[in-house]
Amino acid sequence: MTSDAIAAMTCDQLAPMLDPFLDGELDAATRRQLAEHLERCPRCADRLARSRALGVAIREQCPALSAPDDLRRRVQAAIRQDPSTAPSLSPSVALPAAPSSTPRAALDDPPTLPHPRSRQRSASTPWARRAVPWLAAATVLLAVGGGGWTLGTAHERALASGAARGIGADAVRDAVVASHLRSLEATNHLVDVVSSDRHTVKPWFDGKLDFSPTVVDLAGDGFRLIGGRLDYLAGRPVAALVYGRGRHVINLFVWPIDPGSADGGAHAAVTGTAMRGYNVRQWDAGGMTHWAVSDVAAPDLDAFVRLVRQPPVSPATSAPEPR
């Protein structure tokens, strides 16, 4: 933003920037110029005082609370009951039959902090790459404010409306099938790494994804590993593992379960559908959601899914690890 931008704006145009100003959400230059305006404009200063007073009142009357001791005991008891296996959820959070998850291209992962289970994520992660333009967009958005909140890019608006409508599993399934089709149409895009060796395919994803997909060798059962591909589904980078059976291709998409999806995600049982002539299977396991798509016959795909879920050579198969 140039130094003229703020100076040229009327008080009404500046008004939408007052809350972000108090929230510390403006970039330094904008913040400084707005502060200068506030020093010599009683009208805006009065508006700012109202905003500040509201914030103070909210924090006073809605203070952070301490969890009651009995709740603490309840929660501890509940999670210690059987921490090694997935506990059954209470009836009140029984998951609806139709799973739904929200596209989240603009909201990938939580911000990075060191964690015992995680490696520090590098600055080249999708999150870090997105955060900066996102904040820049916010500043631009504020700079053009005053004409109402015309939000971000068309893409962002589409995401917002999609989120509001609660795009569900059907949309994810559509995207999975579409990705399967794309991978077949462009032969050079079927795989990014060509290898029948899972010890080559699995490490290839290192540094490209924030999780490590399980790659199983099913050649002995008639499903040969063709390779792996980085794909983008449900608003996030995912692993696509490509298997072949005869002349048919099976795409197996894997990504971590989204804890923020509207109904919470986890569906351990395999659900199956057919769409546009392709068979689709979905299940969750080990914190990962899995989608298998292929034009192989349904019994073949079911056999494939059974093998992926219970690999024949379990000792050599590493489990998915959050990183």
Place this chain on the structure above:
Amino acid sequence: MPTAFEAAVLPHLDAAYTLARYLLRDDEDARDAVQDAYLRALRYFPGFRGGDARAWLLTIVRNTCRTRRRRERVTARTAPFDDDLHSPIESDAAPLPPAYDHIGDVSVRDAVERLPEEFREVVLLREVHGYSYREIGEIVRVPVGTVMSRLSRARQRLRDALAPSVTPTASRDPDGAAV
């Protein structure tokens, strides 16, 4: 010896309870929701990729609360939340809820609790939990611009409802709706 899950997630019980308590406005509901949320979190923990465990937990708490409210709502609002329907212009033009006539009696907390859920949660995450717009966007799963817009509209509603009690100079802006 606490498990990795307990070490990462249990310290945020107060935050979880606070959010659930204000979102659900009922203590028993809040306790049940928090317990459910922790069981969900335990299930999802293998997929937790590190980062801010509190924000990760609050995402689950928030969704657990939404699921409960959706189920318990007798007269369910079937239409999804439409930000455009809650534009500043519309909310200014619409008559305030009756309780807002009794400005002296309405506490800020009452006013916050009467906000639509989509407004209330962003106000709580900002003012009570101290999250940035970007972090709120991650928890609520909307773009940062939508967070800004919702916060702005929510605060405008609160200011309209509470102006005399929270403002030294109670005069309403002459251009009112443009703020």
